[in-house]
Amino acid sequence: MxxxxxxxxxxxxxxxxxxxxVAGTAAIGAGLLVADAVSSTAExxxxxxxxxxxxxxxxxxxxxxxxLPKHDQIAKGGPKVxxxxxxxxxxxxxxxDDGAEIWALTFNGSxxxxxxxxxxxxxxxxxxxxxxxxxxxxxxxxxASTGALGGGGLTHVSPGEExxxxxxxxxxxxxxxxxxxxxxxxxxxxTHGMNGAIMVLPRxxxxxxxxxxxxxxKAFFIGEQDYYLAKDEDDEYLTYETAGExxxxxxxxxxxxxxxxIVFNGAVGALTGDNSLKASVGDAVLMIHAQANRDTRxxxxxxHGEYVWSTGSFTDAPQTGLETWFIAGGAAGAALxxxxxxxxxxxxxxxLIEAVVKGATAIFEVDGEWNDDLMxxxxxxxxxx
Ligand SMILES: [Cu+2]
Numbered sequence: 387m388x389x390x391x392x393x394x395x396x397x398x399x400x401x402x403x404x405x406x407x408v409a410g411t412a413a414i415g416a417g418l419l420v421a422d423a424v425s426s427t428a429e430x431x432x433x434x435x436x437x438x439x440x441x442x443x444x445x446x447x448x449x450x451x452x453x454l455p456k457h458d459q460i461a462k463g464g465p466k467v468x469x470x471x472x473x474x475x476x477x478x479x480x481x482x483d484d485g486a487e488i489w490a491l492t493f494n495g496s497x498x499x500x501x502x503x504x505x506x507x508x509x510x511x512x513x514x515x516x517x518x519x520x521x522x523x524x525x526x527x528x529x530a531s532t533g534a535l536g537g538g539g540l541t542h543v544s545p546g547e548e549x550x551x552x553x554x555x556x557x558x559x560x561x562x563x564x565x566x567x568x569x570x571x572x573x574x575x576x577t578h579g580m581n582g583a584i585m586v587l588p589r590x591x592x593x594x595x596x597x598x599x600x601x602x603x604k605a606f607f608i609g610e611q612d613y614y615l616a617k618d619e620d621d622e623y624l625t626y627e628t629a630g631e632x633x634x635x636x637x638x639x640x641x642x643x644x645x646x647x648i649v650f651n652g653a654v655g656a657l658t659g660d661n662s663l664k665a666s667v668g669d670a671v672l673m674i675h676a677q678a679n680r681d682t683r684x685x686x687x688x689x690h691g692e693y694v695w696s697t698g699s700f701t702d703a704p705q706t707g708l709e710t711w712f713i714a715g716g717a718a719g720a721a722l723x724x725x726x727x728x729x730x731x732x733x734x735x736x737x738l739i740e741a742v743v744k745g746a747t748a749i750f751e752v753d754g755e756w757n758d759d760l761m762x763x764x765x766x767x768x769x770x771x
Contacts, residue, residue: 429556430465430507438509438552443467448500451651452606452663452748454585454674459601461505461589467552468504473515474524474543476629479579481647482654482745486615489629490579490652491522491565497652498609498676499563499582505589506558511550512537518546521629523567524575528553529716530561530584538566555586558700560718564678573640573679574633577614579652581678583607583718588700592722594693595703602672602722606663608684610677610713610735610746611652612645645680648735648744657748663733667725667754673733676718682746684721685710685736688729691721710736727761728754 433441446455446468472493479490479497493499504510510531516524523544527536531553534540541551565580566572592600615623616635623646626632639646650657657663665671675684684691691708698719705711713719725731735746 430554438467441465441467441509443469443511445469446502446504448472448494448502450494450496451498451501451582451609452657454501454605454607455503457503457587458505459587460591461508461587465505465507465509467509467511468502469511469513470502471513471515472499472526473517474520474580475517476520476522479652481613481615481649481652484623486623486647487625488578488613488615489626489632491524491575491629492579493526493563493565493582497579497611498607498678499580501582501607501674502584503587504555504584505587506555507589508555508586509552510555510584511552512541513548513550514541514543515548516543516545520545522575524565524580525567526551526563527566528561528563528584530555530557530559530563530586532556535566536563542567555584558586558588560585560674560676560695560698560700560720562676562678562716562718570637574636576678577612577636577640577645579611579613581611581676582609583674583676585674585720586700592693592700593703595706600693600704600722601670603669604665605672605674607674607676608650608657608733608748609652610675610680610682611647611649612677612680613647613649614639614642614644615646617646645744648680648740648746650746650748654745657733659749662749662751665725665750665752667728667752669752670722670724671750672720672722674718674720675713677713677715680715682713682715682735682740683710683737684713685734686721686723686750687732687734688727689723689725689731691723693722695720725750725752725754727757728752729756 475492475495480487525538525541527538537551562583565575693704694708694711696711696719731750733748734741740746
């Protein structure tokens, strides 16, 4: 793959930063790095347990996607310990208008799980709860973290157990998290909904190619999910009494690599109709897209990716002016677009079969004033004559 401009400029930037890395957060605080292009690759100096204990602690209230928890785009003050709580819920979810259902495996009851938002060098302290009403063992692997299989090795919880994991968010970007209990259970849990994302913002916020500050008025978290439901001899989707009972049937369908459903936010129609995403002309909207298992290619029909972090890394400069962008399976990325016309926009996986037949479509409803300069219907469809 060819290097993007952002990657190229990132190299010289890393070289520059390597000599200043020891200064860590002090340098960032002093503004030495702020003027220089994108965001910091410098890592803050390690803290002792006593220093971490002395940091301010905040509790982040989780909200269900597509919404994000309350957060500042530019960090106020120094690093914090951000406490979050995930309760694992095994539950039946209906996936489409025909009533296809799955025993979904979820963090906090939603597919995808809730988005966490912190700043680079904050500490995330997750309490992971597996109530005794569940039947399966679970854990969590944070792609944003360093060590122990992304935390997966330290967070195995059986029904009736809970654990606490703390990790330092050293990399700025958007990263997925997912359950990864081991072996075939890893794709089984991920394709039953057990994934989500964390956004680690640069402490001084998002930036464009020249280091100019970028802000969003609204942000939405779109989690794309592939499901692999099995059917009976009559071509009807099978149903089950308990979570995990579909294991063998599901594995057979998973092995075909052909999903029965590809949807946004858990089910067909989760982000359309009454659930459409709302914005106004002039709103800069950050569209965050995660896919824990399978490649995808978001496209906003009628708009553009004005700034796109396709890989999710905020260390690299965003690409600009894209029609369609790529999100690799196992990653999350984002596109920033300021709406210029009112109306209905479909935000799709631009494999249009996956968008329309399988379900990977969201709708933006945008209000505001029409701009004839950008588009005008010069002649309505009429008989040729
Ligand atoms: Cu799990």
